[in-house]
Amino acid sequence: MTQPTIESILQENRTFAPPAEFSQAATIGSMEQYRELYDKAKADPAAFWAELAATELDWFQKWDQVLDWQPPHGQWFVGGKLNISYNCLDRHLTTWRKNKAALIWEGEPGESVTLTYAQLHREVCKMANVFKSLGVKKGDRVGIYMPMIPEAAIAMLACARIGAPHSVVFGGFSAEALKTRLIDAEAKLVVTADGGYRKDKTIPLKPAVDAALAHDGVPSVENVLVVQRTHEKITMEPGRDHWWHDLKAGASAVCPAEPMDSEDLLFILYTSGTTGNPKGVVHTTAGYNLYTHMTCKWTLDLKDTDVYWCTADVGWITGHSYIVYGPLSNGATSLMYEGVPRPSNPGCFWDVIEKYGVTIFYTAPTAIRAFIKLGEHLPNARDLSSLRLLGTVGEPINPEAWMWYHKVIGGERCPIIDTWWQTETGGFMLTPLPGATPTKPGSATLPFPGILADVVDLEGNPVKDGEGGYLVITHPWPSMLRTVYGDDDRFRRTYWEHIQPKEGQHFYFAGDGARRDADGYFWVMGRVDDVINVSGHRLGTMEIESALVSHPAVAEAAVVGRTDDLKGEDVFAFVTLEGDYTGSDALINELKQHVAKEIGAIARPGDIRFTDVLPKTRSGKIMRRLLRNLASGQEIAGDTSTLEDRSVLDKLRGGA
Numbered sequence: 001m002t003q004p005t006i007e008s009i010l011q012e013n014r015t016f017a018p019p020a021e022f023s024q025a026a027t028i029g030s031m032e033q034y035r036e037l038y039d040k041a042k043a044d045p046a047a048f049w050a051e052l053a054a055t056e057l058d059w060f061q062k063w064d065q066v067l068d069w070q071p072p073h074g075q076w077f078v079g080g081k082l083n084i085s086y087n088c089l090d091r092h093l094t095t096w097r098k099n100k101a102a103l104i105w106e107g108e109p110g111e112s113v114t115l116t117y118a119q120l121h122r123e124v125c126k127m128a129n130v131f132k133s134l135g136v137k138k139g140d141r142v143g144i145y146m147p148m149i150p151e152a153a154i155a156m157l158a159c160a161r162i163g164a165p166h167s168v169v170f171g172g173f174s175a176e177a178l179k180t181r182l183i184d185a186e187a188k189l190v191v192t193a194d195g196g197y198r199k200d201k202t203i204p205l206k207p208a209v210d211a212a213l214a215h216d217g218v219p220s221v222e223n224v225l226v227v228q229r230t231h232e233k234i235t236m237e238p239g240r241d242h243w244w245h246d247l248k249a250g251a252s253a254v255c256p257a258e259p260m261d262s263e264d265l266l267f268i269l270y271t272s273g274t275t276g277n278p279k280g281v282v283h284t285t286a287g288y289n290l291y292t293h294m295t296c297k298w299t300l301d302l303k304d305t306d307v308y309w310c311t312a313d314v315g316w317i318t319g320h321s322y323i324v325y326g327p328l329s330n331g332a333t334s335l336m337y338e339g340v341p342r343p344s345n346p347g348c349f350w351d352v353i354e355k356y357g358v359t360i361f362y363t364a365p366t367a368i369r370a371f372i373k374l375g376e377h378l379p380n381a382r383d384l385s386s387l388r389l390l391g392t393v394g395e396p397i398n399p400e401a402w403m404w405y406h407k408v409i410g411g412e413r414c415p416i417i418d419t420w421w422q423t424e425t426g427g428f429m430l431t432p433l434p435g436a437t438p439t440k441p442g443s444a445t446l447p448f449p450g451i452l453a454d455v456v457d458l459e460g461n462p463v464k465d466g467e468g469g470y471l472v473i474t475h476p477w478p479s480m481l482r483t484v485y486g487d488d489d490r491f492r493r494t495y496w497e498h499i500q501p502k503e504g505q506h507f508y509f510a511g512d513g514a515r516r517d518a519d520g521y522f523w524v525m526g527r528v529d530d531v532i533n534v535s536g537h538r539l540g541t542m543e544i545e546s547a548l549v550s551h552p553a554v555a556e557a558a559v560v561g562r563t564d565d566l567k568g569e570d571v572f573a574f575v576t577l578e579g580d581y582t583g584s585d586a587l588i589n590e591l592k593q594h595v596a597k598e599i600g601a602i603a604r605p606g607d608i609r610f611t612d613v614l615p616k617t618r619s620g621k622i623m624r625r626l627l628r629n630l631a632s633g634q635e636i637a638g639d640t641s642t643l644e645d646r647s648v649l650d651k652l653r654g655g656a
């Protein structure tokens, strides 16, 4: 399978109208209805969101001001009080949903647990009380480093319940990466598990926490709460480490939800950027609650009869917004699966869909490409007729993969929502509404009502249809990131200063390039900065370079993305060695391993090439464009006149 080129994507003109049956039952069932909402929101965004906030969320106290916009800082529903855990749990307990499945979970080894809203509420209250007994107070940060088990969602909701912002760190990140994030967030408590299951193996988690905290590595951490999952032997440090099942036994199931200010910090989630350490993206309570709620309702078209499954990990924003908060705020049934396709069961996803009668399935293009490779016979051997809606997220989807998804998984009857958004946006920004929007394979189509998006040049002027430009959001929205934790300067620099529009205008710069076609449809082309997207995961080239340079053999490193059939992009590293070292296969493996240890397996370079020199400009900047060409085996394209030493190119080619 080949990756889409700009040319192939622009030639894509197949259009798929929403099936009539789907539209009839959908919450938003026609383009007229979408346009009406979009226009209404555009005319008066504050009034639009205020009306929804009043009808869709429960409040302890109503707000005084809908939007306080002091660019680039937006505050929403100022003066209001609410609690997202209350909106996700308590308010459903007074309805028939009390005994409805909130979470359906299946572990990789095959066990399964269903928690009704009443049961989930009890678990969350108990964990919240345990947090309190460990000295966690409103405003204290809690690190969550967990496998995909119900306790991960329970811990998040328990944090929200007592107003302790969480910072979930993906369980695939290394001890080093965990440590950096816990230090930045100054976490007081870490919630973890002994380990988890992945690809028929156990993944140790508690040992990584031990390594991160060793030698007072994260001075702010006072306690560690450990969920027993794999029953493997781990060490428990007396006074610091506590088993969840021990403390739970004595915990009360009564814990009223703390009234939180609309703008109180709900969570920090770290994501990679162009420079420096990962950024702590800050989300606050009310706007995030409202936006994830509305996008679930209109884009996922969530209904009480749905069994909805998002295959992401709770360690990413997709898991936060579309496994936990958005679906539960709607009173939906959200399925959580610990496993991934693996040699012992490559068709496990189709088993899960058949077993639970999944109706809405949301996954990533990289997963779809892997399914294609594994073969149609796997999904064809299962009954997937319960499915009514499919979704994708994480990277541009190539039209071929879209068509396969549509035919083989969707049986040509399920609309596909290609949702473009980011950790920073909190929720879907560009997306079809499945009962309304005709879809085109490879396009995330149109903005969600209330979102004003554009494709512009560096001065903020809209570019012509079909021309490339920068994707921007031109008006604040409820779930926008509020700042970068502890670094507001970086927030301004990264998102608000790249595009310099006219006086008085402030455009959020997403870091993606895009085009718009004659129908106004957006086609997201990928990152325009030094961020690579490996299997839908964002990695900063500089982070990987720093990891490489921290190895004694490495003098200098330059990392670029290389097109990969399965992962979308793969990490390709050019490395110059310190004098006493010579390149070898053994050293390549050692360096790959080193990066995995420093960051996590997702960052492990696919390829490393040793070189004597790196191509640099006269001012000493590494010319990544040239390296990208070399990595993909392409001819060097474009201008090389700024290259300081032209013989470098021949040397690099020679080493190919």
Ligand code: WT7
Residues within 6 Å of the ligand: 271, 317, 318, 392, 393, 394, 395, 396, 397, 418, 419, 420, 421, 422, 423, 424, 444, 510, 511, 512, 524, 525, 526, 527, 533, 536, 537, 538
């Ligand atoms: C970046 C954000 C949002 C959850 C997953 C990733 C890319 C995301 C799409 C899409 C084209 C997409 C962008 C974006 N991206 N969805 N549907 N089409 N590109 O969140 O780690 O914050 O990454 O993922 O490049 O900027 P994230």
